[in-house]
Amino acid sequence: MSNEVVLRGRIVTGSMDIADGVIAADAGRVTYSGPASEYRGKAGPATDNILLPGLVDLHCHGANGSDFSDGSADGARSAARYLHSRGTTTLLASLVTGSPANLVRNLSVLRTLTAEGLIAGSHLEGPFLAAGQCGAHDPSLLLEPDPALVTELLEAAGPSLASMTLAAELPGASGLVELLAPRGIIPSLGHTAAHTAAAAGFLEHAAAALSAPSNPTGRFRPTVTHLFNAMPALHHRSPGPVSASLSAARAGNAVVELIADGVHLAPETVKLVFDLVGAENIALVTDSMAATGLQDGAYQLGSLAVTVDHGVARVDSTGAIAGGTATLLDVVRTTVAAGVPLQDAVLSATAVPAAVLGLSSQAGDLRAGLPADVVVVGPGLTLAGVLRRGEWVAALAPTA
Known part of the structure; x- marks a missing residue:
């Protein structure tokens, strides 16, 4: 069963800055990372979110x-x-x-x-x-x-x-x-x-x-x-x-x-x-x-x-x-x-x-093939969600 996740927004990494981009992930890895206009699947509406690497x-x-x-x-x-x-x-x-x-x-x-x-x-x-x-x-x-x-x-x-x-x-x-x-x-x-x-x-x-x-x-x-x-x-x-x-x-x-x-x-x-x-x-x-x-x-x-x-x-x-x-x-x-x-x-x-850390093939970017670690933030860099290895991370409450 597919557990695909598709995110749309501005993509900002050390190697790219795409105003309207899509990150797609399946089975824990990025399958597409690029302009929304070139994405073959269903991207959903444009958002003002910013998509960062973990x-x-x-x-x-x-x-x-x-x-x-x-x-x-x-x-x-x-x-x-x-x-x-x-x-x-x-x-x-x-x-x-x-x-x-x-x-x-x-x-x-x-x-x-x-x-x-x-x-x-x-x-x-x-x-x-x-x-x-x-x-x-x-x-x-x-x-x-x-x-x-x-x-x-x-x-x-x-x-x-x-x-x-x-x-x-x-x-x-x-x-x-x-x-x-x-x-x-x-x-x-x-x-x-x-x-x-x-x-x-x-x-x-x-x-x-x-x-x-x-x-x-x-x-x-x-x-x-x-x-x-x-x-x-x-x-x-x-x-x-x-x-x-x-x-x-x-x-x-x-x-x-x-x-x-x-x-x-x-x-x-x-x-x-x-x-x-x-x-x-x-x-x-x-x-x-x-x-x-x-x-x-x-x-x-x-x-x-x-x-x-x-x-x-x-x-x-x-x-x-x-x-x-x-x-x-x-x-x-x-x-x-x-x-x-x-x-x-x-x-x-x-x-x-x-x-x-010698982990460039495992972390730090949103290239296709890498583990799907994505931080979704709003325009003010306020946290909206975290994807780690393709799974949403629960927003843990402080212990005290």
Whole structure:
């Protein structure tokens, strides 16, 4: 029996912008994507809807009351399904710094969710971070790079571990790049105070190591974990990791994450980075935490108590920003409001992160043959519906 879905509206992807288009899907895959005038079937009346590819988030810690670092498989499923219902059809589940035992436990849980198809894999943000740039990570749990511990984490995660954030200046960071990248695990520069040369060398080394013949994943570009955040500000006499990251991205040798939620970065900064390095070298991310989708109040991020006030999450003990509370569709909307063209914002929230993960044949676009992940929005980018793998995703209500 056919389960065909036909949608009509403006199609916006990183590769096309069609004013009156049709997306047709059957058996979970796109069967037609193009102008309504060329569609052979029954398209229905024209609408003012906009049809976007399913969004792809490389960096999110939870949502809907659940934290991927709390060790609960049911909680992690709830967070992933909530994010699906808000348009993020592909995501990495990010873990904050924890004890080795908790990291092993949490990676095992996320390995199960990856096998279930709810997430695309896991991202370790720590524990090998600079203490002075720890942000919302518990400084008492930070460690020096430890190959033996990484080997243990790899055994727990199996093939599901996709990315790991490292501070370039820590002794042994280079050795971890050699351990991770040839397996297709993306080294991500972040939570770092590295000088310009060290940061540039890290990204260059990571790109070279990802090109090893033993890497079967199609992941070939390192990333920069939330550019500007948890690193020294760009200074004219000490440009630091920001300068190195922008240069690498401009050359196409790295992808920089931007938390363009209106809290982590000024809109002018977001627009400047798009102008400098191009949308094809940017991945919009959320850094979302458990409060995403919920009201202000008290929450947890890993081992740290967090309070959310007017949508801004901060660590109780230090006042540091503790992740985001926006969805990726919210981030796309904020990016467009900053002056970035819609097609560029969509590219950086879909095709670019999909390519970073080696998933260009599975996500990030609406070409015929791809899985039918479609986000239907109104003219103001308000959510109207989400199709994931050809099935409508229920609009999940927040848990509290």
